[in-house]
Amino acid sequence: MEFSVKSGSPEKQRSACIVVGVFEPRRLSAIAEQLDEISEGYISNLLRRGDLEGKSGQMLLLHHVPNILSERVLLVGCGKERELDERQYRQIISKTISTLNETGSMEAVCFLSELHVKGRDTYWKVRQAIEATQDCLYSFNSLKTRKEEPRRPLRKIVFNVPTRRELPIGERAINHALAIAKGITTCKNVANMPPNICNPAYLAEQAQMLESNYNNVSTKIVNEKEMAELGMGSYLAVGRGSVNESLMSIIKYDGAGDDSKPLVLVGKGLTFDSGGISLKPGAGMDEMKYDMGGAAGVLGAMHALVELALPINVIGVLAGCENMPSSNAYRPGDILTTMSGQTVEVLNTDAEGRLVLCDALTYVERFDPELVIDVATLTGACVVALGAHATGLLSSHNPLAHELLNASEQSGDRAWRMPLWDDYQDQLESPFADFTNLGGKEAGTITAACFLSRFTKKYNWAHLDIAGTAWRSGKNKGSTGRPVSMLTQFLLNRSGAEQGE
Numbered sequence: 001m002e003f004s005v006k007s008g009s010p011e012k013q014r015s016a017c018i019v020v021g022v023f024e025p026r027r028l029s030a031i032a033e034q035l036d037e038i039s040e041g042y043i044s045n046l047l048r049r050g051d052l053e054g055k056s057g058q059m060l061l062l063h064h065v066p067n068i069l070s071e072r073v074l075l076v077g078c079g080k081e082r083e084l085d086e087r088q089y090r091q092i093i094s095k096t097i098s099t100l101n102e103t104g105s106m107e108a109v110c111f112l113s114e115l116h117v118k119g120r121d122t123y124w125k126v127r128q129a130i131e132a133t134q135d136c137l138y139s140f141n142s143l144k145t146r147k148e149e150p151r152r153p154l155r156k157i158v159f160n161v162p163t164r165r166e167l168p169i170g171e172r173a174i175n176h177a178l179a180i181a182k183g184i185t186t187c188k189n190v191a192n193m194p195p196n197i198c199n200p201a202y203l204a205e206q207a208q209m210l211e212s213n214y215n216n217v218s219t220k221i222v223n224e225k226e227m228a229e230l231g232m233g234s235y236l237a238v239g240r241g242s243v244n245e246s247l248m249s250i251i252k253y254d255g256a257g258d259d260s261k262p263l264v265l266v267g268k269g270l271t272f273d274s275g276g277i278s279l280k281p282g283a284g285m286d287e288m289k290y291d292m293g294g295a296a297g298v299l300g301a302m303h304a305l306v307e308l309a310l311p312i313n314v315i316g317v318l319a320g321c322e323n324m325p326s327s328n329a330y331r332p333g334d335i336l337t338t339m340s341g342q343t344v345e346v347l348n349t350d351a352e353g354r355l356v357l358c359d360a361l362t363y364v365e366r367f368d369p370e371l372v373i374d375v376a377t378l379t380g381a382c383v384v385a386l387g388a389h390a391t392g393l394l395s396s397h398n399p400l401a402h403e404l405l406n407a408s409e410q411s412g413d414r415a416w417r418m419p420l421w422d423d424y425q426d427q428l429e430s431p432f433a434d435f436t437n438l439g440g441k442e443a444g445t446i447t448a449a450c451f452l453s454r455f456t457k458k459y460n461w462a463h464l465d466i467a468g469t470a471w472r473s474g475k476n477k478g479s480t481g482r483p484v485s486m487l488t489q490f491l492l493n494r495s496g497a498e499q500g501e
Helices: 030-038 042-048 086-103 122-137 164-192 200-213 224-230 233-239 285-308 353-367 380-386 398-411 422-428 444-453 484-495
Strands: 002-006 018-023 059-063 072-077 107-110 156-160 217-222 247-254 263-273 313-323 335-337 343-345 371-376 391-395 415-417 461-465
Touching: 002 122, 002 164, 018 030, 018 086, 030 042, 042 059, 059 086, 072 086, 086 122, 122 156, 122 164, 164 200, 164 285, 164 484, 200 217, 200 247, 200 263, 200 285, 200 313, 217 224, 224 233, 233 313, 233 335, 233 353, 247 285, 263 285, 263 353, 263 484, 285 313, 285 371, 285 484, 313 353, 353 371, 353 444, 371 398, 371 484, 380 391, 380 444, 391 398, 391 444, 398 415, 398 461, 398 484, 422 444, 444 461
Parallel strands: 002 156, 018 072, 018 107, 107 156, 263 313, 263 371, 371 461, 391 415
Antiparallel strands: 059 072, 217 247, 247 313, 335 343, 391 461
């Protein structure tokens, strides 16, 4: 898919299709008014006849509009002009792309990027349009024997900007959006891969591919033998029931070219989570291949980062593991010794993600990080609390939490901060070990973060619970690619490559 920006008047566009907006009720946008004037009232006559009301998502494809050089004009309903917000804008773009892809228009000039979206500039509108387009056109069909493709798919789209002065801004938005979209696609492809293919070794291979394909990237794979030497008893216990070896993949990106402290991203990589001895219910268990969504998100963010070639040092950790029941699996009642030396009483083997992450979080101390963000499909409680709309954010460092919230708002990949008060720590008390791996039914997302916080005392840390946002269920189930956009925006902000420059 090819994207570009230009600044031009609609009557001069010679394209397969021009895309313009119509507001409710039957009110032409400024660009649509220009087309109507050129066509001597052709468009407004159609609206008066009731062909299009202008409700959000309505589409009307016109052929051979009088005096218009382009073959087609697509009228897009945008709802009420004053109510056009970020969410509605993205929905309109997605519906537009789906429609274009079915019309036979292999190219289009889109003027929707000139619409006024409250509080958003040209950079945001162009970038969001490209990310929404790539998301809309994504499909995972690599394992299908019969692949259905549109006969004449959309291949090129030009976004119009109001003035030539905004062309550099639009081009910057395209560069950022394409890098982020690549990262999101990487995340989706890895997360959607079935668990008989995507195991910890597969995650390690994906990490090594980054090293092969990009400069300033190096990888290290920590195997079970080295984990044992390091005392990572908690991590090893979780993978003990599986024939697939636990492997932790370390991806180092040296973009700063100096010894500045790295930013560290740690992703939970449970390539399949059966629940272990505390076996999950059978219904929907196939979706537990997505329990490596955190690792997939970190891998995607690292891919976007190297595409952008940002001048910062970043380390991505993919904590690969598989949780299976077997005669060798760890059990409820076991007491594990973590790499930090702290002991954990296992109350439920399905609360395994924190047992893998805690050793990974201790391991990254050796990098003397500026900050650490872990990303994990950690708790069903987060789905209950926030649904599929917002990622749960918990942090022991207010400035870092605010940075992430800001990045989530900028990117549209939203997060919501939850409390991490000491009051909740009491729920982890154990009579036999330093603490348990389960805090009870109440505040499950918070007590899971409280558990992790006990291993993050030596650096600034934030936790992203993406259990509700990493994938969607149902007929159109699949990875969402989140939180790649948020993480990449965070890295963009950290690097100084801000959106308006």
